[in-house]
Amino acid sequence: MEIMNLVVTGTLGAGKSTFILSASEMQVAAPDKHNTGDEAFFPQDTTASIDFETLQFDEEMAIHIYGTPSQVRFDFMWEILIERAHAYVLLIAAHRPSEFHYARRILNFMNQHAQIPMIIGITHNDCEGAWRPEDIALALGYHNSTKQPPIVAVNTQDRASVAMALITLMEQCL
Numbered sequence: 001m002e003i004m005n006l007v008v009t010g011t012l013g014a015g016k017s018t019f020i021l022s023a024s025e026m027q028v029a030a031p032d033k034h035n036t037g038d039e040a041f042f043p044q045d046t047t048a049s050i051d052f053e054t055l056q057f058d059e060e061m062a063i064h065i066y067g068t069p070s071q072v073r074f075d076f077m078w079e080i081l082i083e084r085a086h087a088y089v090l091l092i093a094a095h096r097p098s099e100f101h102y103a104r105r106i107l108n109f110m111n112q113h114a115q116i117p118m119i120i121g122i123t124h125n126d127c128e129g130a131w132r133p134e135d136i137a138l139a140l141g142y143h144n145s146t147k148q149p150p151i152v153a154v155n156t157q158d159r160a161s162v163a164m165a166l167i168t169l170m171e172q173c174l
């Protein structure tokens with residue numbers, strides 16, 4: 001069986017858990033289980049407070065989606081997740097510019113640990129005070145649009161929107 005490991009990371013309250021839940025709801029062949037941990041990643045007695053869902057497409061192909069722990073400090077858990085990841089999504093809440101600095105720190109951390117396909121998903125676009133994606137790109141230090149990863153607006157509460165984001169990520173992997 002081919003397993004693709006995806007990591008969903010991002011700023012506080014950006015919608016990481018909601019994204020992973022929405023993704024799990026769109027699978028074609030339901031494996032009928034909700035996981036909270038993965039023995040392939042963690043010893044069974046470890047209490048790992050991460051989001052985890054499996055998307056089983058058929059007997060040959062599954063996607064495992066992991067959310068990074070909600071803490072500002074980067075620790076071994078982040079390293080384990082990112083070193084095994086095949087691709088990742090960085091979610092940023094558009095209405096919380098005070099968190100953009102943290103998003104930059106995540107980007108730096110990720111770049112140091114893995115050169116893998118990624119996209120940036122801008123959430124909470126419907127909220128008051130939301131920055132436009134192009135302005136967020138500038139705030140993240142992307143001054144040249146040809147050198148930036150795909151930056152897509154995503155409503156994590158909307159399955160179709162999450163599916164579109166995942167397709168964009170898959171395109172980066174090809």
Ligand SMILES: Nc1nc2c(ncn2[C@@H]2O[C@H](COP(=O)(O)OP(=O)(O)OP(=O)(O)O)[C@@H](O)[C@H]2O)c(=O)[nH]1
Nearest residue numbers: 012013014015016017018070123124154155156157
């Ligand atoms: N309006 C709006 N609300 C959203 C959007 N995405 C997520 N939310 C809501 O934002 C809140 C936080 O979402 P979570 O999925 O818990 O975010 P998280 O990144 O897992 O949060 P932490 O784990 O605490 O960092 C929830 O109430 C979601 O329903 C969005 O695009 N627009």
Ligand SMILES: [Mg+2]
Nearest residue numbers: 016017018070
């Ligand atoms: Mg969460």
